Amino acid sequence: MRRMLIAAFCLSFFSLVLPCSGAQTPTSKSLQIYFIDVEGGQSTLVVSPSGESLLIDTGWPGSEGRDADRIMAAAHQAGITQIDYVLITHYHRDHVGGVPQLVDGIKVGTFVDHGPNLEDSAVTRTDYAAYEKAIAGHAHVVVKPGWGLPIKGIEVHVLSAAGDHITSPLPGAGTANLYCGSEPAAAVDDSENARSVGVLITYGKFRFLDLGDLTKQKELELACPNNLLGTVDLFLVTHHGADLSNSKALDWALHPRVAVIDNGPRKGSSPAAWQIVHDSPGLEDLWQLHYAEESDKAHNVADERIANVKENCEGKYLKVVAQSDGTFTLTNGRTGEQKTYSKK
Numbered sequence: 344m345r346r347m348l349i350a351a352f353c354l355s356f357f358s359l360v361l362p363c364s365g366a367q368t369p370t371s372k373s374l375q376i377y378f379i380d381v382e383g384g385q386s387t388l389v390v391s392p393s394g395e396s397l398l399i400d401t402g403w404p405g406s407e408g409r410d411a412d413r414i415m416a417a418a419h420q421a422g423i424t425q426i427d428y429v430l431i432t433h434y435h436r437d438h439v440g441g442v443p444q445l446v447d448g449i450k451v452g453t454f455v456d457h458g459p460n461l462e463d464s465a466v467t468r469t470d471y472a473a474y475e476k477a478i479a480g481h482a483h484v485v486v487k488p489g490w491g492l493p494i495k496g497i498e499v500h501v502l503s504a505a506g507d508h509i510t511s512p513l514p515g516a517g518t519a520n521l522y523c524g525s526e527p528a529a530a531v532d533d534s535e536n537a538r539s540v541g542v543l544i545t546y547g548k549f550r551f552l553d554l555g556d557l558t559k560q561k562e563l564e565l566a567c568p569n570n571l572l573g574t575v576d577l578f579l580v581t582h583h584g585a586d587l588s589n590s591k592a593l594d595w596a597l598h599p600r601v602a603v604i605d606n607g608p609r610k611g612s613s614p615a616a617w618q619i620v621h622d623s624p625g626l627e628d629l630w631q632l633h634y635a636e637e638s639d640k641a642h643n644v645a646d647e648r649i650a651n652v653k654e655n656c657e658g659k660y661l662k663v664v665a666q667s668d669g670t671f672t673l674t675n676g677r678t679g680e681q682k683t684y685s686k687k
C-alpha cells in the first residue's frame with residue numbers, strides 16, 4: 344500500500360518533469376503471480392499491475408490455519424492488505440477448504456464461483472455448506488463461460504464453469520488440433536472437478552492458463568477438434584498433475600513455454616501426466632511446488648526448480664513476475680534463485 348501511495352504521489356507531482364526514483368520498483372508495472380504451497384491443493388495469488396488482486400482457490404481447512412497463513416504471507420510479500428476477488432474453481436476441500444480461515448484473517452472483496460455444488464457426495468455438500476456460511480455478507484458473483492472479471496490492467500477470461508465452456512475460439516485461436524487423432528476417448532466425470540472454473544489471464548502479450556481440476560472430457564471439448572484456447576506462456580498444470588486430467592491433446596496444443604505443477608509431496612504429479620507435460624513441444628522449463636515422493640528421480644525436475652524438496656517443508660512458493668511484452672521471471676521462494684524467460 345505504501346508503495347502505491349508513493350507511486351500515486353510521484354505521478355501527481357513529479358512524473359511530468361522528473362523520473363521518480365525509489366517509487367518504481369521492478370514489479371510496479373508487472374503482473375505478479377504467487378503459486379502458494381498448500382500441500383497438493385490449489386492457491387494462486389494474482390496481483391495486477393494496478394495493485395488489484397485475485398486469489399484462485401484457498402487450499403485446505405484445518406492444520407491451525409496453515410494454508411490461510413501462507414496466503415496471507417504471500418499477500419504481505421506482494422504488498423497488498425486485502426484480496427479483491429477470491430475465485431473458487433470448485434468445491435473440493437483442497438480448493439475451497441481454506442475460505443473460513445482466510446476471511447478470519449484478511450479482508451476479502453468479492454467471491455467468484457460457478458454457483459451451487461453439483462457433486463452428489465457428503466463431503467462436498469459439507470464443504471460447500473461451510474463455504475456458503477463463510478462468504479455470507481460478502482459480494483458474490485456466479486460466472487459463466489465467456490465472462491470476465493473487472494480487474495484493471497489485466498484481462499481475466501472465464502473459459503469453463505459448472506460443466507459448460509466456451510464454444511467459440513479465443514481471439515487468434517481455433518486452428519485444427521493435430522494431437523486429437525491419437526487421443527483416447529475420455530470418461531464422463533460428474534464430480535465437481537468437471538465443473539471447475541477455468542480462466543485465462545492475459546497481461547498484454549503474456550498469457551497464463553489455470554483450469555483448476557478440469558478433467559479430460561472437458562479438456563478435450565476445449566481442445567478438439569479445434570483448439571479453442573490457443574497457446575500460453577505459463578501453464579498451471581491442471582489438477583495438480585493428476586492423470587484424470589492432462590490429456591496430451593490439450594497440454595501439447597497449449598504449447599506452454601513454462602509449466603508449474605502445484606503438487607504436494609504425495610498428491611498429484613503422477614509420472615504419466617508429468618511426462619506428458621514434460622514432453623510438451625516448445626516447453627522451456629517445468630517447475631514443481633514439491634518433490635513428488637512417490638515418483639522416481641526421473642519424474643521429478645532438478646531441485647533448483649522445486650520450491651519444497653522435503654516432505655516436511657516450510658511451505659515455500661514459486662513466484663512469477665510478468666511484463667506486458669510476454670517476458671517473465673520465475674523465482675524459487677526456497678532459494679531466491681531466478682530465471683527469466685524472454686519473449687521470443
Ligand SMILES: [Zn+2]
Pocket residue numbers: 383384385435437438556582583
Ligand atoms: Zn484439487
Ligand SMILES: [Zn+2]
Pocket residue numbers: 433435535536556
Ligand atoms: Zn478437485
